[in-house]
Amino acid sequence: MNFFSFKKRASIPSFAVMTGGTGGIGCEVAEILLEQGWDVLLLTRRPGKAEEQVSSRKGRFEAIFCDLAQPVDLETVSAAVLQRKKPIGLLIHCAGKIQPESAGNITRVSLEEQTTINLTSPILMTSQLLPALSPKAHIVFVNSIAGVMPLQGSSVYSATKFGLRGFARSLALEFKPKTIQVEGSKNR
Numbered sequence: 001m002n003f004f005s006f007k008k009r010a011s012i013p014s015f016a017v018m019t020g021g022t023g024g025i026g027c028e029v030a031e032i033l034l035e036q037g038w039d040v041l042l043l044t045r046r047p048g049k050a051e052e053q054v055s056s057r058k059g060r061f062e063a064i065f066c067d068l069a070q071p072v073d074l075e076t077v078s079a080a081v082l083q084r085k086k087p088i089g090l091l092i093h094c095a096g097k098i099q100p101e102s103a104g105n106i107t108r109v110s111l112e113e114q115t116t117i118n119l120t121s122p123i124l125m126t127s128q129l130l131p132a133l134s135p136k137a138h139i140v141f142v143n144s145i146a147g148v149m150p151l152q153g154s155s156v157y158s159a160t161k162f163g164l165r166g167f168a169r170s171l172a173l174e175f176k177p178k179t180i181q182v183e184g185s186k187n188r
């Protein structure tokens with residue numbers, strides 16, 4: 001099986017853009033990337049916390065404010081990243097939100113929040129940042145077993161993760177003749 005490795009490759013620019021880097025999984029991923037010598041740009045609502053968490057000093061680390069639930073933030077940040085004219089080698093969508101609730105208790109607020117953070121924003125951000133992606137870039141969608149097997153009591157979360165997998169798989173087909181790699185798209 002061909003597992004994705006964060007090891008830097010000469011053919012890919014060592015600039016990584018990621019969300020969710022202040023969370024349990026994302027924080028570990030960011031540390032690994034920095035240890036491998038990547039320059040990491042983290043999009044977060046808590047840049048201060050992100051700076052505090054990072055212990056590695058190998059790669060360059062920067063955290064900027066972005067609330068993924070706000071389309072305006074997404075556009076502003078995407079435009080700022082494009083302006084840097086620095087090819088992205090790795091785009092990691094790790095931010096996520098789970099709100100366990102029974103079907104009778106689903107509210108519009110929790111539906112919109114989970115859908116926006118887990119599905120809409122990774123789709124829009126991918127689209128907006130495409131011009132900045134290196135032709136050999138990797139796009140990683142951090143998914144969940146809930147995106148393969150339904151999770152009882154978290155139907156909205158499951159729906160968003162199934163959707164995210166569908167997007168990743170379609171994207172993989174779209175890029176197949178080219179070289180951008182999409183991770184999180186395998187038929188598992």
Ligand SMILES: NC(=O)c1ccc[n+]([C@@H]2O[C@H](COP(=O)([O-])OP(=O)(O)OC[C@H]3O[C@@H](n4cnc5c(N)ncnc54)[C@H](OP(=O)(O)O)[C@@H]3O)[C@@H](O)[C@H]2O)c1
Nearest residue numbers: 020021022023024025044045046067068069094095096144
């Ligand atoms: N933990 C698990 O057991 C598990 C299992 C399967 C899959 N996953 C998936 O793995 C990923 C990471 O999970 P985790 O448990 O490490 O997450 P976590 O500890 O709950 O942290 C959530 C992350 O998402 C970011 N985030 C949430 N809302 C945001 C918003 N509106 N704007 C910007 N960022 C936002 C947070 O960043 P800020 O608060 O700094 O903005 C934080 O970094 C998620 O996609 C999750 O669905 C997790």
